[in-house]
Amino acid sequence: MLRLSDIRKTYRVGPTTVDVLRGVDLEVNRGDFVSIMGASGSGKSTLMNIIGLLDEPSSGSYSLDGREVSAMTDNRRSAIRNASIGFVFQSFHLLPRLTALENVRLPLIYRRAGGAEAGRRARASLERVGMADRAGHKPNELSDGQQQRVAIARALVGGPAIVLADEPTGALDPTTGNDIVNLFAELNGDGTTLVVVTHDPEVAHRCARHTHIDAGALREETAPA
């Protein structure tokens, strides 16, 4: 479903260059549940941003659902990002003035989905993460774990091919983090494809596949390092 081959990413800062990714290969198939671990600064977020079409590699090829995305225009890639990818971040990234329901509905509005239908789908997505009873709450009226559930509902609402989560439990206490991991496992059981960046071996342990990024390369492991 998703194939990265020899992905390289070099940042230039003033006179120096930093080779963050030095030839990453990764294949993710439908229904996979993949963890990515690695030291701080090893390039995990850089890689996730490339997979999520938020950033472009310096070189290498990336095909998503059989389409080579590295050669596409920004507009085309934005359209594919909106339709095919759900993001979950460490700090939730909910819009503070909008209710939970409005936050979840937002990706559909960007997609120009109809009003009543968008509302119905947003409600169903909130229900799926156990947050239907908080639909009218603003983010500051929700606990951290509840905010992350709403963010997950937003990631799922468009029926993405893949959900990318960058340290989704990093801002949560262990119990709440565990609830979120349980939710991911449940979603994966229903067929959702997930890639999860984490520093927490216990979180990685719950994923079905484990990878580790080191010295700019990604390797597959049998168990979280």
Ligand SMILES: Nc1ncnc2c1ncn2[C@@H]1O[C@H](COP(=O)(O)OP(=O)(O)OP(=O)(O)O)[C@@H](O)[C@H]1O
């Ligand atoms: N826009 C940028 N310009 C220059 N260098 C960058 C940029 N973004 C990231 N880097 C560098 O790339 C390296 C990888 O950063 P990245 O954010 O991908 O690491 P990470 O593995 O996600 O770390 P963490 O676990 O702390 O989140 C770092 O050395 C960072 O300084």
Ligand SMILES: [Mg+2]
């Ligand atoms: Mg990071």
